[in-house]
Amino acid sequence: MNVIRLGWTLVHFLWQGALIAVVYAAARHFVRRAEGRYLLACAALASMMAAPIVTWCVMGQSDSTSVVAADRTARVPGTIPAVAISLPATVPATQNAPWLEWAVGIWLLGASALSVRLMGSWMTAERLRWKLTRPAPLEWRQSIERLRVRLGIARAVSLRVSAMVQSPVVIGAWRPLILVPVGMLTGLPAAQVEALLVHELAHIRRHDYLVNLLQSVAEALLFYHPAVWWVSSHIRTERERCCDDAAVAAGGDVLEYVNALAELAGSRPAHLAVVAANGGSLADRIARLLGESRPPASGKRGTLVAVLLLAATAYGVYAQDTPRPEFQAASIKLNTAGPQLHLIRPQPGGRLVAENATLQMLIMNAYHVQAYQVVGGPGWIGADGYDVEAKPESETSPGQMWLMVQSLLADRFKLALHRETRQLPVYELVGAKGSFNPPASKDDCATVGRGELPPPGTFPCGSVGINMTPAGLQMSGGKAPMAEFARMLAMLMGRPVIDRTGFKEELDVHLSFTPDESTQGLPGASPGAMSGASDPNKPDIFAALQEQMGLKLTSSKGPVEILVIDHVERPTAN
Numbered sequence: 303m304n305v306i307r308l309g310w311t312l313v314h315f316l317w318q319g320a321l322i323a324v325v326y327a328a329a330r331h332f333v334r335r336a337e338g339r340y341l342l343a344c345a346a347l348a349s350m351m352a353a354p355i356v357t358w359c360v361m362g363q364s365d366s367t368s369v370v371a372a373d374r375t376a377r378v379p380g381t382i383p384a385v386a387i388s389l390p391a392t393v394p395a396t397q398n399a400p401w402l403e404w405a406v407g408i409w410l411l412g413a414s415a416l417s418v419r420l421m422g423s424w425m426t427a428e429r430l431r432w433k434l435t436r437p438a439p440l441e442w443r444q445s446i447e448r449l450r451v452r453l454g455i456a457r458a459v460s461l462r463v464s465a466m467v468q469s470p471v472v473i474g475a476w477r478p479l480i481l482v483p484v485g486m487l488t489g490l491p492a493a494q495v496e497a498l499l500v501h502e503l504a505h506i507r508r509h510d511y512l513v514n515l516l517q518s519v520a521e522a523l524l525f526y527h528p529a530v531w532w533v534s535s536h537i538r539t540e541r542e543r544c545c546d547d548a549a550v551a552a553g554g555d556v557l558e559y560v561n562a563l564a565e566l567a568g569s570r571p572a573h574l575a576v577v578a579a580n581g582g583s584l585a586d587r588i589a590r591l592l593g594e595s596r597p598p599a600s601g602k603r604g605t606l607v608a609v610l611l612l613a614a615t616a617y618g619v620y621a622q623d624t625p626r627p628e629f630q631a632a633s634i635k636l637n638t639a640g641p642q643l644h645l646i647r648p649q650p651g652g653r654l655v656a657e658n659a660t661l662q663m664l665i666m667n668a669y670h671v672q673a674y675q676v677v678g679g680p681g682w683i684g685a686d687g688y689d690v691e692a693k694p695e696s697e698t699s700p701g702q703m704w705l706m707v708q709s710l711l712a713d714r715f716k717l718a719l720h721r722e723t724r725q726l727p728v729y730e731l732v733g734a735k736g737s738f739n740p741p742a743s744k745d746d747c748a749t750v751g752r753g754e755l756p757p758p759g760t761f762p763c764g765s766v767g768i769n770m771t772p773a774g775l776q777m778s779g780g781k782a783p784m785a786e787f788a789r790m791l792a793m794l795m796g797r798p799v800i801d802r803t804g805f806k807e808e809l810d811v812h813l814s815f816t817p818d819e820s821t822q823g824l825p826g827a828s829p830g831a832m833s834g835a836s837d838p839n840k841p842d843i844f845a846a847l848q849e850q851m852g853l854k855l856t857s858s859k860g861p862v863e864i865l866v867i868d869h870v871e872r873p874t875a876n
Contacts, residue, residue, distance in 0.1 A: 309402030311357045312409055315527060318353040322346055323529035330536075336547060340540035344513070346533045351520050409526065416522035424515075427473050430481060434465040434861055439785040440806060442487050442495075446480065449500055453552070455507050461499075463487065465723045465861030470498055472505045475512040484723050485863030488789070490670060491701050494562035497553045504548035510541055546587055560591050561701060627702055628709045629654075632692035634873045644687060652698035654707060658687035661715060661870070668707040671865055674726075674796045678719075679867035688873065718869040726862040728798040729855040731788055734848045738803040743781045743810050766790040766811050774840050775821065779811040787811055791855075794821050794843070798862055799855070815846035 326346035333339050437443065438461040446461045457478060464481040473479045480502045487495055505511065517534055524530040550556050637658040645657040646667055656664065661683040665676050692710060694703065711717040732738075766779030766787050777790065784805050792799040815821075821843055840846075847853045 305406050306402050307358065307361050309406045310361065311354050312405060312526075313402075314357050315350075315354050315524065318357070319350050319524070319527040319529045322349050322353065323533060326533060336540050336543035340537065340544055343533055343536040343540060347517065347520055347530070347537060350524060350527075350530055350533065354524070412525050413523055416525055420518050420522055423518075430464065430466055430471075431462075431473055431479055435462040435481065436800065436860065437461075438463050438482065438487060439788075439801065441783050441785045445496065446499060446503075449496065449503055449552075453500070453503050453507055453548075455503060457506070459503065459506060465725075470502050472502050472511055475509065475515070478506045478511070480506075483863065484861050485671070485675070485721075488670065488672075490562060493553065494559070494701070497549045497559040498562050500552045501545045501549040504545040505541075507548075508541075508544065510545075514538075514541075542587060543590065546591060550591065556591055557702075561705065563587065563591075627694075627698070627706050628713075629692040629706045630695040632710055632714070633690065633876050634710075634714055635689045635876070637687040637689050642687075648700060648703060652694040652700070652703040652706070654690060654692045654703060656688065656690035659690060660684050660687055661711070661717075664688075664690070664707065664711060665717070665719075665865065668704050668711060669865060670704070671863075672793050672796075674792070674798065675862065675864045677864045677866050679870050682872070683867070683870060686872075714873045716869060716871040717867070719865045719867050721863060722866055723861050723863050725859055726798070726864075728800055728858050728860040728862065729791070729795060730800050730802045730858050731784075731791065731853060731855060732802045734852050734854045738805050738852060740805075740809050740852065743808045764808075768794060774814065774816040775843075777811055777813040777815075781808045782811060783808060795855075796822055798860065800858075800860065803853070811851070813843075813846050813850055814840060815843045816840040818842050820844070 323346070326342065329342060330339060333342055438446075443461050446459055450459050457476075460477075460479045462479060462481055463484055463486075465484050467481050468483050470480060470482045470486070473481060480499065482498075486498075490498075517537060521530060521534055546559070550559050553559060639658070642658050644659055644663055646659050646663060647655045647657075649655055661679075662673060662676055665671070665683075666673060692706070694706060698706075763781045764783070764786065766777060766782050766789075768790065769776040769778065775794075777794070779787065779790075784801050784803060787809065788799045788801045841849060844855060847855060
């Protein structure tokens with residue numbers, strides 16, 4: 303009997319779900335803010351979940367009201383016996399129909415399959431916590447802590463770098479973890495990275511991981527009703543918009559955040575039903591942030607036709623990557639002046655001047671990567687030097703200028719590339735004797751304002767620089783975080799350097815060493831480029847680290863994001 307009751311419950315939800323969807327669609331027209339639309343969609347889905355439960359309970363009560371009334375006239379000889387009269391239930395909950403058993407069986411198969419899928423997705427998400435991941439650099443862990451406090455999140459939030467994701471995701475409801483793809487923390491400007499992290503922290507503050515899990519349960523149980531999927535898709539879309547608004551409100555720069563989203567436009571995040579930060583068209587989100595509206599669909603069309611038309615429109619209008627800005631004028635000439643320094647000098651206002659710069663150097667600067675992250679292409683991309691002068695139409699920011707350089711490389715060098723993550727050799731930076739405890743940092747670095755240059759021979763506080771001298775190479779810096787030192791070592795060595803020292807304070811850097819085959823990552827720092835600069839009395843970089851700073855580099859392997867050159871040509875004429 304319960305099978306028949308369940309069958310009628312499922313049947314009744316067909317009209318109940320449609321009615322709730324109609325009411326939701328009408329109410330949605332009067333709500334403009336993303337937060338309001340999100341709450342309205344959540345209320346509609348919650349009503350859809352409650353409707354079958356209420357129907358089941360009402361049918362149970364109806365069954366119990368079926369009573370037998372009898373004529374209670376005293377049994378007197380010669381009178382007619384009492385006759386039992388059946389009073390039917392007010393709701394025919396248990397009306398038998400052979401097809402109901404088949405409907406319940408099909409529903410059980412579908413709900414079970416989607417429930418198993420949901421459980422597998424949850425297990426996959428939990429494995430992502432540790433599979434091919436590593437702790438984020440110290441300065442970004444400190445940044446996430448600062449942003450967490452600023453957003454009023456009471457729970458501790460972890461930040462790790464993962465080779466398994468292509469865009470940031472949040473894992474976990476009680477112990478939240480933010481996973482970011484390899485290369486994002488170093489491949490994007492700091493302001494853009496912070497905006498993306500604020501977006502993920504907004505998911506945590508709003509408990510979106512848990513809400514999305516409950517939402518996925520609703521989809522599994524009520525999978526047969528199209529209105530459930532329609533309302534659920536609205537929840538995911540509005541959730542992303544709410545977090546976009548939070549990121550823009552925290553950073554205050556819409557264009558900076560849009561540029562960060564555009565960098566992720568080609569990524570495809572892992573499909574995890576329980577991952578909160580996954581929903582909504584990225585192109586639609588960017589268009590909304592920029593104030594561009596989409597034409598409303600006609601309410602008179604059928605649902606399927608409307609969906610197909612919207613999909614076709616989205617493909618035609620938004621399928622392409624966000625176009626990059628371009629320089630108004632640019633000159634690229636092959637350098638014929640002979641051996642000289644390679645220089646790339648961004649100028650105020652977004653103007654670029656480069657002298658004897660190789661294409662590899664231009665790619666490194668334009669895409670914010672290091673030499674070991676550029677793979678493929680002919681040998682001339684790292685050998686031929688070019689003199690470049692480019693200027694924008696109007697004053698622009700450094701971030702926009704590097705996007706213009708990307709457009710310039712695609713136009714003049716016909717450069718085409720894509721991103722990959724590979725397991726490559728890396729260095730781990732550890733204490734030479736098991737622990738690292740350098741003396742306290744001295745205040746002997748240069749404090750300069752934004753846009754100012756430090757005095758000759760010095761570096762700004764918090765940074766590390768490399769000097770090329772006739773006697774060899776010198777690495778110097780003051781009050782610098784260990785992450786900055788590891789970054790410069792990676793640039794020099796041509797291989798990622800992972801900080802394993804556990805040192806969280808600032809340090810001074812004073813290293814003097816001779817170039818060799820291991821220091822070819824930095825253009826111009828190889829023995830061939832520094833002819834006569836190798837001093838046999840000076841140690842190599844490995845010995846210098848151990849003798850002068852108490853550190854050592856050990857070889858290992860790890861996930862590294864790279865840019866693979868698919869096609870490139872020598873530049874066209876000006």
